[in-house]
Each structure stands twice: as C-alpha cells, then as structure tokens.
Amino acid sequence: MHNSISHSTVNVARHSQCSLNLAGAALASFMLLASSTAAAWDGLVEKQVFEMEEYTTVSGETIAPVRIGWEAYGELNEEKDNVILITHFFSGTSHAAGRYDEDDTAPGYWDAIIGPGKPLDTDEYYIIASDTLVNLNAHDPNVTTTGPATTNPETGEPWGTDFPLVNIRDFVEVQKALLESQGIERLHAVMGASMGALQAYEWASAYPERVERLIPVIGGGATDPWLLATLSAWAAPIRLDANWNEGDYYTGEPPLDGLRESLKLVTLNANHWQWANATFDRSWANNDANPARELDARYAIEQTLDDIAEARAEVADANHFLYLVKANQAFVTGHGDSLKEGLARIDAPSLILYSENDLVFAPQGIRETAETIEADGTEAELVTLEGNRGHLNGVLAIDQAGDRIRTFLAE
Template sequence: MTTPRRSLLAATALATLLPLAARAQTPSPLAELIVEKKVFEFRDYRTRGGAALANGRVGYQTAGTLNAAGDNAVLITHFFTGNSHAFGRYAAGEAPGYWDSIIGPGKPIDTDRFFVVSSDTLANLNARDARTTTTGPASVNPATGRPYAMDFPVVSIRDFVEVQKLLLESLGVKKLALVAGPSMGALQAIEWACAYPDWVARAMPVIGTGEVDAWLLGWLDVWEAPIRMDPNWRNGDYYAQGRQPPMAGLSEALRIVTLHSRDRGWAREFGRRPAEGQDPARRIGDRFAVEQWLEDAASARARVSDANSFLFLTRANQLFLNEYDSRDAALKQARARWLVLPSAGDRVFPVEYGHELAAALRELGQPVAMQELKGDLGHLEGVADVAQAGEAIRALLAG
C-alpha cells in the first residue's frame, strides 16, 4: 500500500507551481499563515559581470513584523526550481510554501519573533507562472521592445544576493538574524555570509555545498544539454510569434533534474511494474511506471518554465563564489554562526560536500553545527522534510 507521505509527494509533483519540491503537508495545529505576493522594482542595476540592467522586478512575500532596530529579519533563499513561496498560503485551503513546516507562528523560524522575507530570483525558472515575478531572458528588453533571450546579461549567485539586499534595504532591514535556503538557496545563503558578514548573524545552508567543483560543473552541463539539442531552441531565439519553445528539450532537462534530486528509496513504490496498459517486455516503445511518472512530472513543470531561464540559472550556479580565489578565501570573510544540513542520500550535492563545508568552517574557527537529514527522498529531504531538523534550527536561533 502506498504510504500517505508518498502519495502526497506524487500528487504534488504533478502540480503546476512547485512540482519538484513541495509536498502537501499535514495541517498544523498552529495558526494558519496567510501571505501576500508583492513585487519589488529596481532600476539601473549593474551585474557583477559589468552589464547594465535598466530595470528589474522580483516577487516577494513576508511574514511577521520588523523590529525598530531592523535586525530581526530572516531571509529565505529558494532552490533551482523554486520561487518565493517558501511559507504560508496565498489563501485558505491553497498549497503551503515548501518550508511551511518550519516557518510560521510558533514554528522553528517563528514569525511571532522574526520578520521573514523570501523573494524570487532574477532569471527565475518559473517565468511562465503567474505567481512568479522575475526579470530574465523571457522579459522584454526596453532597448529593443523584444524579449532579451540570450542578450540578457549573465547573472551569478552574487547577483541574486545583491538584488535581495536592495529589496531588504527598501523594507528597512538593517541586519539578518538568519539567512537560510535549500540547494541553490544554500549557495545564496553562503554567498550572503561571505559578501556581507556585518549583515549575517546566522547562516543555514541546507542540501548545499561550499564549492561548485569541476564534477558539479559537469553535472550542470548535463542538465542543460537537452535544451541546446532541441531544434526549437534556435540559440535562444524562440519567443517570436509563430515559433515554438523548446518544450521537448526543457521537459527532458527537467526529467534529469527530477530523477537526480531523488534517491533510490523514493523509487521503491514503482518497482519494476509497467506503466498502466503497457508491456515493455513486448513493445520497445512501452514504458515502465517510473519512466512514465518522471515524464509526466517533467512535462507538467515545463509548462510553467522557460528554457533560456534554465540555462541562465545553471550558469548562475556555476558562478557560485566566483569572485574569490577559493572556497576558504570566501568562507574566512564570514562571521556567522552556522547550521549545515546535508542529506545522507543526496545525489545532487552528495553528503560529503556538507561535511567538507562544515570541516572548512571549523578549520577557520567559525561556530558550526551539522545534522544529516535522513530519509528516502535524497536531495529533496532538504525541501520536503527539513522539519526533522526543527530542534537544531531552534537551537541556532536561540543563541
């Protein structure tokens, strides 16, 4: 019999907003948190690579109240396929944010105590989703009146941080009690702690790494390869009327990401059974159940995603801590208290990356705690079941 947890994960994977991450969660006895999606606009931004971005927009949401000193803020930074919906619901009965289990009144990141902010990144993958606001390659270039496409400037994890800082300053934030996020969000949390040590009191990178080494560079290239191979991609020039976006390539790329982000235990429920009505032993075109599930989940996700944005995001990840000579040169700039949360079954950022990050921080004399997340979801333990580290998070914020 399928467990409720697995059934909920499978259903959520086919949803249109966060199919690769969030799972429907058991209703909390604590007060339900309703949040509003807002838009932050900025002008005349210069990227870390030196390019000019005349104007930009990112969506964000908040919960809690900023104190008079402006130093009780918590920034939540999202993962590769995510957006700002990290906590709360947009309306009663709607799906909760992906970290709703740990953010809210009375939860480990307590919105009765902290002012919590989460924002969409530049070049957000979900450019075609109505509840994501982002400036990226699918946005209109004011200089030409047409989508930027591949003329959009290269952006890095540091650029995400810089835009978040502009947003926080506009809200009156002076210091972050915590910056935390999973996966690509972990990279942003680390970059924040290194770039702005006077701002960041605590950092919680979840299912992340302290460096994107050559092996990870290669994996990110594998992720994006199907998009570049799709004839409809046209070197990124597919936005014109009458042209079809590279949906086959984007779906295949997302299928790779979907499987890569899970561990073997997740797939046990599928076994070796065929997809409904199919017989792979007799017909070469027929599918196994796990193959069909991955294809359906990826196709659903592709419908709200943009292929060029996928490519710009992989490059941003590749440029993590790019402005420093080494990982340790970056980390020694930080002055935060750290909680590192790797996943034991992670296939994207294998658990040794978390151990290496924690060891490097200890070697540099920085206070760090670490807890391995357990379970059969692999990389996604840090999104779907981060609540297992609830006590460690409370301890981090108590100090």
C-alpha cells in the same frame, strides 16, 4: 498560553507529515489556534513585487529594470532586527511557506518549519523570501523575475540570450536592495536549500557584518566537478531541442520537449534509488502497451517522471534553465580565486544541514565546507537529514532539524 499554542502547532505540523488526509483537518485546527493570538500570522500569503530601475551585474552589465517577486511571513519589528531571509533552490520560488488562499492545496515548500510556533516562528521573526533573477518558473503567475524571457524595454522584445549571464552574487545583490528598500540592514539569519544554500554562503561571505546566523541546507561552499558535470547534463536536452534555436524562440515554438527532459533529469538526480525502488515497481504506464514489446511504450516510473516534468515545464522557461545552470556552475563562495578565502570571510555561526545520500551536492564537499569555515574559529555545526529522497531530503525532511533550527536561532 503562548507555550501551549506553540506546542499544539508543532504537533499539527507533524500530523501533516504523516498523512495527506489529515492535512485539511490539521490546517483547520492550526488556524483556529492561530486566531487566539492577535499577532499570529494567519498562513495566507500575498506575493509582492520589488523593482529596481536598473541593476549592474557583478560582471558590469546593466539590466533595466529589474523586478522580482517576494513574500513575507510574520511582522518586521520596529528595530528591524528580527529578519530571516530565505533563499530558494534551483527550481524553487519565493513561496517558502503559507498559502495564497484558503483553497490552496499546497503550501510553500518549507511550511513544515515556518509559521506561528514553528521553528522559524512567525510570532517572533519577519521571514522574507524573494524570487531570484532568471527564476526558472518565469511563466508562473506567482513568480516575478527578470531574465531572458523578460521584455527588454529598449527593444520591446524578450531579452533572449542578450540577457547578461548572472551569478549567485547577483542574486544576493538584488536581495540586498530589496531588504534595504524596507530599511533592513541586518539579518538575524539567512537560510536556503541547494542553490539557496549557495546564496546563503555568499551573503555571509560578502556581507559578514550583516549576517548573524547562517543555515545552508544541502549545499556546499563551491560547486564541485561532479556537479559541474551534472548541471552540464541537465542543460543538454534543451540544447538538443531544435526549437531552442540558440535561445531565440520567443516568436516561435518554445523547446518544450527538451525542457521537459531537462526537468526530468533534475527530478531523478535530486532523488535517490532508495526512493525510486521504495515508491515504484516495474508496472507499465499503460496496461495495453508492453514496454518490452513497443519502442515507445513506457513503465509507470517513466510516465510519472514525465508527468511531473510536463507540469513543471508549463510554467518554466528553457533559457532561464540554462542561465541557472551557468549561475550554479560558476559558484565559489566569494567569487574570488580561492574558496578558502571566500569561506574565511564568513563570521556568522553556521548550522549546516545535509543528507549523506545526496547525489547532487556530495556530502564530502559539505563536510569540507564546514571544516573550512571552522578553521578560523567560526562555529560550524553539521546536522544530517535522514530519508530516502537524496538531495530532496533538504526540502522534504527539513522538519527533522526543526528543534535544532529553533534553538540555533535563539542562541
């Protein structure tokens, strides 16, 4: 009975990849099947909040309090040894799977692989995801984070750039406190995409005794010079917006024009020309405004990227964006002098997923990361994700690796 349910739900997941029109029907059939086992997670998610009275950063500065949002799929078992931690990407949140209510049109970003009978099987695992510190989407009602946009209780004003710079290790430390608050001392696995991969490496390096399996997706063991420069370019539009005002804008107009352009650049860089040229043509945004004849007229692809950026900017905070840039730039596994030593501390068998056409995390660096982990005998397996989305293949094409992830988690 269990096997047949698993099989059906995997098929449902595949259908929902093929056609958005099928998604409603697929979801209905999914829920019907899921209801036939008492333990199955129903696909509905409740966002929860974890609070620390204070947190001292790796650099020695104190933030009080720290609050972050989290959500979980599946049940924590009595032994508390069935935990998979999901760490999110730069523009992501803790919403990795499921829906907030039955009318919710978009599920969490890795819903294709998280759920009853799916590779990250909620019938078996307790899967938990948390918002990071300085999460980009500070104004999303489903996100709880602490960063420059948060009110500092000592002053009654938003922290602004008085908020200490934080790094990937700080994200890990807050997650560790969250897990400990639930009595969780060990992770069956930690898995994350892009900035989530950085957190995963850091978890496995900082706490090798707590991490049993490592699944970094589209991320390498350190931020390479190309990505240092790319992140620098992402930050520039915000800094150019006069409303940014060196980060002091919480009593005035936020730097939305700059934030939108920064987000637009993220969308473009995280994709690939294969996607752009397969998805768009040279159509104009407005049939009455020829972009070749008017300085302000745009092409359809510009309009689409601008529209995506505008929607994202509505819930994002510009200073949080800049703090995330800093955290990502600073990343070297182990946060020590040597990437080699940082990776050598990893003992967990590693399944590293990446995309050969990734323009954010160069595939060469990811392959070298695998080689360095393997150098002392730790298993590290590389699996490529195909697709025309570049870096985003790690989010949008993750189901390709579903079978391998399933067996890796069972090994």
